Amino acid sequence: MENILEKIALCVERGKVNKASLFPADLKGEEGADELTLKAINSGIHPSEILNAGLIEGMRRIGEKFRLNKAFVPDVLISAKAMNTAMIHIKPFFLSNEIKSKGKVLIGTVMGDLHDIGKNIVGMIIRGGGWEVIDVGVDVTPKKFVETARTEKPDAICLSALLTTTMLNMENIVTEIKGVFPKMPVLVGGAPLTMEYAKSINADFYSPDPQKALDFLNNIKHTK
Amino acid sequence: MNRLSELLGIKKLLVCDGAWGTMLQNKGLKPGECPELLNLTYPKLVKEIPEAYSKAGAELVKTNSFGGNKYRLSHYSLERKIFEINKTAAEISKDGVKDKALILGSIGPSGVILMMGDTSEEEMYETYSIQASALEAGGADALLIETFSDIQEAIIAIKAAKDNTNLEIISTFTFEKTIDGDFKTMMGYTPTQICEEVEKAGIGYIGTNCGNGFEAMAYIIKEFKEKSELPLVVNANAGLPTIRDKGIYYPETPEYVSSIISKLVEAGASIIGGCCGTTPQHINEIRRVIDIMRSKC
Ligand code: B12
Helix, strand or coil: CHHHHHHHHHHHHHCCCCCCCCCCHHHCCCCCHHHHHHHHHHCCCCHHHHHHHHHHHHHHHHHHHHHCCCCCHHHHHHHHHHHHHHHHHHHHHHHCCCCCCCCEEEEEEECCCCCCHHHHHHHHHHHHCCCEEEECCCCECHHHHHHHHHHHCCCEEEEECCCHHHHCHHHHHHHHHHHHCCCCCEEEECCCCCHHHHHHCCCCEECCCHHHHHHHHHHHHHHC | CCHHHHHHHHHCCEEECCCCHHHHHHCCCCCCCCHHHHHHHCHHHHHHHHHHHHHHCCCEECCCCCCCCHHHHHHHCCHHHHHHHHHHHHHHHHHHHCCCCEEEEEECCCCCCHHHCCCCHHHHHHHHHHHHHHHHHCCCCEEEEEEECCHHHHHHHHHHHHHHCCCEEEEEECCEECCCCCEECCCCCCHHHHHHHHHHHCCCEEEEEECCCHHHHHHHHHHHHHHCCCCEEEEECCCCCEEECCEEECCCCHHHHHHHHHHHHHHCEEEEEECCCCCHHHHHHHHHHHHHHHHHC
């Protein structure tokens, strides 16, 4: 039983989507995250265990490797694909409330900025950690952040900026969000940011590392 | 048709121009606005850049066409104007340098990742084909396929350029230093892997651009030199920008940059210029140092 969960984690970590996928070459022809997840469900393992000890564990490992420069953008993308494919089997249990998502996070790249690879990776890691992620896209105005927060009622909002110029737009966005939702945790990130800057604009969290953002989110959920 | 290799053969070392994006921003372009649209709306303003760079001593001058592909232009609903925008980009640069420099048609990455399945190889090939032919039609002397991080995408762009133009091709990649101290692109490729796979696509020049300042480029070029016989190209940025007095400030000054040029040449670079944050003053300094080196050999 543990064995199959470990196998699922390995498939997610290595990006083995399903039996038909040719990647990674050494796992060719073997079952992937897709088939193994279905098998695990059918064998009676609780879906939340499959999610936590299999899928989320796999994403955690690839996130860690990414942080250590042992894995790169394509590796994270393919892991996320394996996870998403397997999630199709898990989703019904969310809908029937047998498992609960950890909460909802809004994420977007700020006004003036069209870089989205980093934002997507952060979204994947947070989603991979068991959260629901609403992606509002790139070039997002303060107004759109606030309006989407009104309708979606997220537990936290993540802002990404890759240009030093657009990073400066974050201040205004944080102020607008906090004006309407004073208690909303706002996480900021992106290559040009520093802890000092994040503090100066009143953001609740900054890290260059998406895995740390996930830890922070899991923490606010705990203390709530 | 090989004007670039002829010139390099005579001069041995060549000076490329510097940043375009930063220059356009200084002229009023706002973040989030389409830089390439200015070719159609404010061609006179754009022309000031090639003028300034050729005056500063650049022997190779780029075009305002970095994001001139369907994926980038569709953000601004300009995907129907790919040909016009790129052709005009080359014409503006040609006009601006007044025969004092060769024109490198700039082709930047699509910004989409092939393996995500959001686009196909065919679609990508098509947009790069249009861009490359438009740059040739506008008078580009060679093509600069720059800031790439994915080998597969670079090969598609190179093939599109080769199939549709008679121009020589320069291919440059952007690297970051990893925790282990080696350099890899965002997609995880080393200069060694890039030489092995990209050279055979049929390029004339290989190298690196953007990155994190001039000095680190020497290490990247050394690795290229070990693997490649091609002339090597460096277009470095003036370090990563920080904020000072509410303005954007690039840390590497023209004087500092000029002190690094001999290291780059020793490492094996034969074409040297700038990327984000460099200005005509930087290029002027690079030209001064290169002129001294040329007079010695
Ligand atoms: C790919 C890229 C592009 C692509 C973008 C494609 C896309 N779909 O996103 C294209 C070619 C379109 C592009 C365009 C431009 N780019 Co660009 N680009 C890059 C490049 C090479 C990589 C960025 C990237 O995706 N990295 C990989 C991801 C995984 O890393 P990341 O984004 O940093 O995200 C990680 C962390 O920062 C963090 N993170 C990110 N967001 C968040 C949010 C939260 C809440 C948290 C906790 C963490 C977090 O986690 C992520 C995963 O680890 C960088 C150089 C570099 N090496 O960084 C330049 C760079 C960002 N670009 C730059 C520039 C100047 C531009 C242009 C202005 C160029 C031009 N002249 O047109 C335009 C701007 C367009 C616009 N308005 O946005 C500069 C920015 C300089 C600055 N500091 O201001 C850079 C740094 C290049 C340089 N060295 O000068 N670019």
